Amino acid sequence: xxxxxxxxxxxxxxxxxxxxxxxxxxxxxxxxxxxxxxxxxxxxxxxxxxxxxxxxxxxxxxxxxxxxxxxxxxxxxxxxxxxxxxxxxxxxxxxxxxxxxxxxxxxxxxxxxxxxxxxxxxxxxxxxxxxxxxxxxxxxxxxxxxxxxxxxxxxxxxxxxxxxxxxxxxxxxxxxxxxxxxxxxxxxxxxxxxxxxxxxxxxxxxxxxxxxxxxxxxxxxxxxxxxxxxxxxxxxxxxxxxxxxxxxxxxxxxxxxxxxxxxxxxxxxxxxxxxxxxxxxxxxxxxxxxxxxxxxxxxxxxxxxxxxxxxxxxxxxxxxxxxxxxxxxxxxxxxxxxxxxxxxxxxxxxxxxxxxxxxxxxxxxxxxxxxxxxxxxxxxxxxxxxxxxxxxxxxxx
Amino acid sequence: xxxxxxxxxxxxxxxxxxxxxxxxxxxxxxxxxxxxxxxxxxxxxxxxxxxxxxxxxxxxxxxxxxxxxxxxxxxxxxxxxxxxxxxxxxxxxxxxxxxxxxxxxxxxxxxxxxxxxxxxxxxxxxxxxxxxxxxxxxxxxxxxxxxxxxxxxxxxxxxxxxxxxxxxxxxxxxxxxxxxxxxxxxxxxxxxxxxxxxxxxxxxxxxxxxxxxxxxxxxxxxxxxxxxxxxxxxxxxxxxxxxxxxxx
Numbered sequence: 001x002x003x004x005x006x007x008x009x010x011x012x013x014x015x016x017x018x019x020x021x022x023x024x025x026x027x028x029x030x031x032x033x034x035x036x037x038x039x040x041x042x043x044x045x046x047x048x049x050x051x052x053x054x055x056x057x058x059x060x061x062x063x064x065x066x067x068x069x070x071x072x073x074x075x076x077x078x079x080x081x082x083x084x085x086x087x088x089x090x091x092x093x094x095x096x097x098x099x100x101x102x103x104x105x106x107x108x109x110x111x112x113x114x115x116x117x118x119x120x121x122x123x124x125x126x127x128x129x130x131x132x133x134x135x136x137x138x139x140x141x142x143x144x145x146x147x148x149x150x151x152x153x154x155x156x157x158x159x160x161x162x163x164x165x166x167x168x169x170x171x172x173x174x175x176x177x178x179x180x181x182x183x184x185x186x187x188x189x190x191x192x193x194x195x196x197x198x199x200x201x202x203x204x205x206x207x208x209x210x211x212x213x214x215x216x217x218x219x220x221x222x223x224x225x226x227x228x229x230x231x232x233x234x235x236x237x238x239x240x241x242x243x244x245x246x247x248x249x250x251x252x253x254x255x256x257x258x259x260x261x262x263x264x265x266x267x268x269x270x271x272x273x274x275x276x277x278x279x280x281x282x283x284x285x286x287x288x289x290x291x292x293x294x295x296x297x298x299x300x301x302x303x304x305x306x307x308x309x310x311x312x313x314x315x316x317x318x319x320x321x322x323x324x325x326x327x328x329x330x331x332x333x334x335x336x337x338x339x340x341x342x343x344x345x346x347x348x349x350x351x352x353x354x355x356x357x358x359x360x361x362x363x364x365x366x367x368x369x370x371x372x373x374x375x376x377x378x379x380x381x382x383x384x385x386x387x388x389x390x391x392x393x394x395x396x397x
Numbered sequence: 398x399x400x401x402x403x404x405x406x407x408x409x410x411x412x413x414x415x416x417x418x419x420x421x422x423x424x425x426x427x428x429x430x431x432x433x434x435x436x437x438x439x440x441x442x443x444x445x446x447x448x449x450x451x452x453x454x455x456x457x458x459x460x461x462x463x464x465x466x467x468x469x470x471x472x473x474x475x476x477x478x479x480x481x482x483x484x485x486x487x488x489x490x491x492x493x494x495x496x497x498x499x500x501x502x503x504x505x506x507x508x509x510x511x512x513x514x515x516x517x518x519x520x521x522x523x524x525x526x527x528x529x530x531x532x533x534x535x536x537x538x539x540x541x542x543x544x545x546x547x548x549x550x551x552x553x554x555x556x557x558x559x560x561x562x563x564x565x566x567x568x569x570x571x572x573x574x575x576x577x578x579x580x581x582x583x584x585x586x587x588x589x590x591x592x593x594x595x596x597x598x599x600x601x602x603x604x605x606x607x608x609x610x611x612x613x614x615x616x617x618x619x620x621x622x623x624x625x626x627x628x629x630x631x632x633x634x635x636x637x638x639x640x641x642x643x644x645x
Binding site: 331332341351354359 | 447468
């Protein structure tokens with residue numbers, strides 16, 4: 001971890017000179033927190049499935065002199081920077097806050113309805129091993145509606161380490177949908193820490209789709225802070241080879257009458273490792289909470305591994321909550337049935353995998369996105385993701 | 398067409414089939430009757446290529462080819478269809494996609510082009526009507542949430558789509574009320590081509606009132622012990638199986 005503290009201390013002027021002032025205001029606090037916390041070992045419960053120190057150990061280049069995008073950010077928005085992210089308690093978030101220069105701010109004024117999703121596509125490209133620390137601040141005012149489509153892709157040749165901290169404020173009665181699609185490769189190491197706060201009557205949908213990855217750790221923390229707020233967390237991970245995908249979620253029911261629904265599904269093939277830890281925390285005052293959480297996993301080989309840990313903590317007495325997880329293998333009876341009808345063994349397995357993730361896709365309300373993701377996951381299962389022929393959204397042909 | 402010679406098969410080391418001899422000619426319907434555990438379903442699974450069963454002795458040829466050397470899907474391409482006694486539920490795999498994949502796999506095996514979307518939809522509509530399944534069928538998961546009767550009708554529907562040359566009906570009558578039985582059996586009869594053969598496995602005469610067999614076999618303890626005409630099935634209905642056992 002010292003290499004990162006030295007980087008900050010030795011190049012602080014350069015870093016701050018190529019950043020917006022609002023980011024610089026928190027660097028000192030973040031640096032102190034990071035020095036104090038250090039990278040979490042596997043003994044830290046929230047990181048027990050991912051070896052964080054090992055991921056951050058190699059040397060990566062960092063570009064510190066990128067030009068700053070000039071943005072007009074209203075004070076009311078800028079004020080929120082760093083207030084939701086766990087800068088003091090989470091080492092990766094602290095590291096990102098200390099180093100990040102690339103900031104994207106999305107502000108949707110009250111009552112504005114955006115029909116088309118805002119796209120944030122990133123294509124990682126570098127001639128040397130590269131680290132990127134990205135930051136996203138999203139403020140959606142009362143009654144506004146927006147959806148964000150984030151897509152991470154990377155060139156094959158280089159090693160990448162990325163951290164991203166996303167803060168999302170969902171105003172009263174506002175609606176925010178976030179689609180986070182990863183289609184990187186075995187050379188990529190990715191940490192995405194997302195923090196969302198949902199005000200009274202607000203609605204937040206988060207969909208995480210890991211189509212391909214190297215090592216991925218997604219932390220998704222949602223606070224239902226206003227009465228009657230709703231959160232839906234959807235996730236799918238299709239992993240094979242030596243891929244590692246760790247999703248860690250926390251949904252906090254703080255106010256009464258909030259609802260949350262969570263569904264994560266993994267298909268783990270070959271030697272892949274998947275981890276899911278989903279914690280739902282119902283605070284004392286959060287009466288009439290309704291929360292349901294499911295994690296289902298399909299293991300395609302005897303070598304693939306899944307760690308699953310649904311956690312439900314309830315301090316209120318009038319609640320309706322459920323949580324559960326399953327880990328299963330390919331259904332042999334179904335495979336034989338399909339083969340008896342003439343399908344080859346590979347095709348039968350393919351259909352079963354597609355069917356398994358279909359449940360997540362079906363819950364995506366925005367139809368063009370649902371079709372696009374269905375197409376991408378089908379191609380992924382066929383090992384043909386980089387040759388997308390039929391869709392226009394991803395821009396490949 | 399189908400020639401089974403001295404077939405022995407085991408599951409988990411236990412011998413179930415102990416020397417089956419059976420020849421089915423084009424267009425013939427054979428009924429296979431016997432008590433539970435006699436090996437009727439085992440025979441159907443072995444013919445379809447279920448991986449849990451091991452053939453330890455004997456041979457099966459189909460249209461002169463070695464059936465036992467083929468994978469289950471190759472057997473299907475050769476025209477063998479098994480109507481399962483308990484059709485499995487495959488949640489999330491839509492009937493439309495499933496049937497289209499099945500038809501195209503068969504076409505591919507015989508060097509034909511894949512079926513067009515319109516042609517396929519028309520075919521599916523025509524065949525589902527034969528067994529009284531409604532238009533929601535296409536978008537339902539395979540047997541997902543189907544009642545017992547619907548599952549059996551769905552088997553016959555799939556048979557209609559795939560047009561096999563040998564259909565094996567494994568207790569298609571079990572779990573069906575009289576009306577459902579009639580729909581399923583009439584569906585089967587309408588679909589039959591002149592050279593389509595069938596092996597109908599059943600406990601009861603009931604199904605054979607609708608699907609008239611040419612030849613009836615009695616299977617006891619892994620062997621065919623008696624073969625006769627349709628009157629043999631009626632005799633079983635009246636007298637049970639004990640008299641056959643005693644005469645052995």
